Amino acid sequence: MTQASLVILDREGVLTECVAPFMRSPEEFRPIPGAFEAIARLNQAGVRVVVATNQAGVGRGLFDMATVNAIHDRMHKAAVAAGGRIDAVFYCPHPEEAGCRCRKPGTGLFEEIAERYSLGSLVGVPAVGDSIRDLQAADRAGAQAVLVRTGKGRETESAGALPAEVVTHDDLGAFVDDWLKRAA
Numbered sequence: 001m002t003q004a005s006l007v008i009l010d011r012e013g014v015l016t017e018c019v020a021p022f023m024r025s026p027e028e029f030r031p032i033p034g035a036f037e038a039i040a041r042l043n044q045a046g047v048r049v050v051v052a053t054n055q056a057g058v059g060r061g062l063f064d065m066a067t068v069n070a071i072h073d074r075m076h077k078a079a080v081a082a083g084g085r086i087d088a089v090f091y092c093p094h095p096e097e098a099g100c101r102c103r104k105p106g107t108g109l110f111e112e113i114a115e116r117y118s119l120g121s122l123v124g125v126p127a128v129g130d131s132i133r134d135l136q137a138a139d140r141a142g143a144q145a146v147l148v149r150t151g152k153g154r155e156t157e158s159a160g161a162l163p164a165e166v167v168t169h170d171d172l173g174a175f176v177d178d179w180l181k182r183a184a
């Protein structure tokens, strides 16, 4: 396992359409067109894909872990249906006011991922997100922050104040095409 063979993805706004304020049931699961096919293309190139997601609704009691697991089950099945695989899902269940280290823009989830894959650092690992929190967490963790214009991405782009090293693509498919071209 090397930094070049791992990609970290946010869930809502990258893989699935955003549901405001929280996705509370698997019935609300809507794949973003092309996103799961993009995961399959990464896998075919020998790249593993993991998801890092804030799930504050759990900590606020809005839905339970069984619901999160049911949504993630849908997500795993969508990946398989597209010919791909999500290796693992890392999530923070805490509400913002808990002040935990794992909620993005904190770096705890990224540190867990580095540890799980025995990577000394995440330098060179792309982390794709649509919100400023995703980009800040990626940047602080030493990963390559990638902004996509799906979900809240366009708002995030026009709000500015992005980390200096951010690269931007229209959607996950466009990022993956570019990433694999560079790796070839």
Ligand SMILES: [Zn+2]
Pocket: 092, 093, 094, 100, 101, 102, 103
């Ligand atoms: Zn947390």
